[in-house]
Amino acid sequence: EAGVTQFPSHSVIEKGQTVTLRCDPISGHDNLYWYRRVMGKEIKFLLHFVKESKQDESGMPNNRFLAERTGGTYSTLKVQPAELEDSGVYFCASSPRPGGVNTGELFFGEGSRLTVL
């Protein structure tokens, strides 16, 4: 069974440009999460989808970030326009059930590293 896959693995862009990160969760997992790790900091929650609906987007830093999950399958996270402080590793994770985050049933992708110059 394929795990959570993320694309690209690394993206280098200039300040002001746009980047779109993609996440394909494990098939059948309705719950999809985006997390981010900025250098030197802890991994922080961005948002949670249940199917195509945003369940919790309290961690989204500002309106330059737009996450979508049309059709409830893969998700995209767009940063527009990118700023220097957006650099970091963006992790996607999926779970078969909402409470899975609390029981270890949360499966992470390898992350997409974003470098903004």
Place this chain on the structure above:
Amino acid sequence: EDKVVQSPLSLVVHEGDTVTLNCSYEVTNFRSLLWYKQEKKAPTFLFMLTSSGIEKKSGRLSSILDKKELFSILNITATQTGDSAVYLCAVGRGSQGNLIFGKGTKLSVKP
């Protein structure tokens, strides 16, 4: 503000040594504490702890939670080079809330 603090941030040991990694937390609506191992890129699940004083064990790894003092430890005995990784502690809140992570402990095991 909810937070999870791990110590040490970095640790270098030799094969065969025993290590203890620490995780303390201040979190509202605590649900569970989880340990993850991040070797290359994707964190992988190790343990979930919800009750105080009950040790979870998997091979050379074990972990225990103290809900009164709000901390957990992860022990690794007879360390091997393959144990080298970043160990992440995270706390779950509520029924389907997100996880609060610590910064992680980077463990390096030298031959």
